[in-house]
Amino acid sequence: MADTSVLQRPTPEFIRERRAENQKARARDFAETLGITEAELVAAHVGHGVTPIDPTPDRLFPLIRDLGDVMALTRNRSCVHERVGTYEPFHGGAQAAMVLGTEIDMRIFPSHWVHGFAIEEATENGPKRSLQIFDAHGDAVHKVHLRPESNVQAFDALVTALAREMPALELTPPPPVAPAKADPAQAEALRAEWERMTDTHQFQRMVHRLKMNRLGAYRVAGEPFARQLAPEAVQIALQSAAADAIPVMIFVGNMGCIQIHGGPIERLVPMGPWINVMDPRFNLHLRADHIAEVWCVNKPTRTGAAISVEGFDAEGSLILQIFAYRKDTPADAWNALTLSLPGVQA
Structure with a gap:
């Protein structure tokens, strides 16, 4: 895990320069090479294709639904789960929320949805758009990647509705993993x-x-x-x-x-x-x-x-x-x- 100390942190300009030199590396892996979290990597690009947004699920998911067919990505450090579909229906809640679609099926714990960003980056195949949510430690909680058939106008409307000033990215070290606890x-x-x-x-x-x-x-x-x-x-x-x-x-x-x-x-x-697993609408x-x-x-x-x-x-x-x-x-x-x-x- 990257050190989140404030000492000798690379500047946003430095991060952007290094990223421009190595655009093919996966974001999580690239961030680790700089000793930063993935959230810090994304935040360094605010104003350069990245817009901070409100990550509150009860505000976010009704607007995500309007994007139509997208790819939902949830991961931990050992496994990445990618599912294509539409985010509906959504059932909100302050402590827990759910998406109960036939393809996208999620259980959401809103207290960990702390930092949100809308990303639009230029590629040789055209603009690549996504929504990315991070926890208080700078680790990715969930990502939404638009596909060619997704509704770009709905994406723009979402960004307009949820855009906010960049809050201080004050990250805390992640808690240690609890070992097996048996009696x-x-x-x-x-x-x-x-x-x-x-x-x-x-x-x-x-x-x-x-x-x-x-x-x-x-x-x-x-x-x-x-x-x-x-x-x-x-x-x-x-x-x-x-x-x-x-x-x-x-x-x-x-x-x-x-x-x-x-x-x-x-x-x-x-x-x-x-x-x-490399299926047309599900990858693991x-x-x-x-x-x-x-x-x-x-x-x-x-x-x-x-x-x-x-x-x-x-x-x-x-x-x-x-x-x-x-x-x-x-x-x-x-x-x-x-x-x-x-x-x-x-």
Whole structure:
């Protein structure tokens, strides 16, 4: 993570000059080479194709809807989730909000939507327009990229409606990742409460009440609730789902946003350390070498077991979750697939 100290920070002019010399590098990677956050990189271009905007979701999303077909991007440090679609319908709220479209499906936590920018940059293929939101630490929360068929007039109207003076970009260091928090003395209580679950949303409240977290609870509960898999199980699950046309739900998120793909995946393209899903309206870019721990998790619900494959990095951060796509589709094929995934060696 880039140092957000105010000492010896590169000037906006310096940042713009260096960026002009290296326009092909991904923004996040380029920012790291300068020792700055991605938000600082974007803010350095205010007045040079970048306009600060109000990032409040309740103001932003009704206007994003008018853009029509766009690409929604949510990422964490190990996985990028890209979905093409329209942002509707939107359900606002001060603590949590949602987009519940058939293609763009998101859970939004507005307190982390701190810095917003509208970006228009010239390229050899014409103007490239996007909306980019960052948290208080300068990390990207969510991005909206316009496509050739998107409504440019609606983009201009959004910028006019939400433009604001550039606020001070006072960034704070990100909190450390919470390691696995487990309490083996609570194992029996955990298993008893787990067995009584009727909805997956009860899980986080349950483990918090028992003073654990997600990964710690998995380690304590053991089978049949949680089975540890080999790190390569995530790639095998994606390959099998694609090969057998098993529809899935793929959740990728950060502190401010969770983005969900629901439906089939078709084309897997491994490239170096990356596992890539390259479908016409859904792309996933996953760093396989970041996956340190994988669990197959069985949560009881009123409508049957919700079985997921979940990948974590070496620090204990959740990278992604994969579930069965249960809308009008039995979960039997996915559930059978998870049983075939390799476990860790004893």
